[in-house]
Amino acid sequence: MCKHILNAQVAIRSPCCRKWFDCAECHFEQEPHALAKSPEMTFACKKCKKCFRKDAAEFEESDEYCPHCDNHFVLEAKTPKPALQVEGDDARMDNRMLKDDRVHLPEEKSIFNFKDLSDRMG
Structure with missing residues (x-):
């Protein structure tokens, strides 16, 4: 598996x-x-x-396909792009990690909530 060209179709x-080799790199x-x-x-x-063999000096558009299975192997290479990301993904794409402090949710009542327990006992 080539780490330089992610969609390499031939070796x-x-x-x-x-x-x-998958590529010259x-x-x-x-x-x-x-x-x-x-x-x-x-x-x-x-x-x-x-x-299969191909002559690069006489390479034509029809030579961009495997002669056995017609797999198109001459295509634009997808190369890995270095990215620096924080713990979550891009907030514009996935906003689950964002908390909006303007929205106040009602407090949850639970048997584990000591504030409710102290109000009932006192």
């Missing part, structure tokens, strides 16, 4: 070390050498688990 076999983090460039690329579809 790519690097031509230099012949290992499988994964190769950069795991290998001490630079990623070699090659016009022919070998892919493994994550949907049907079958491998």
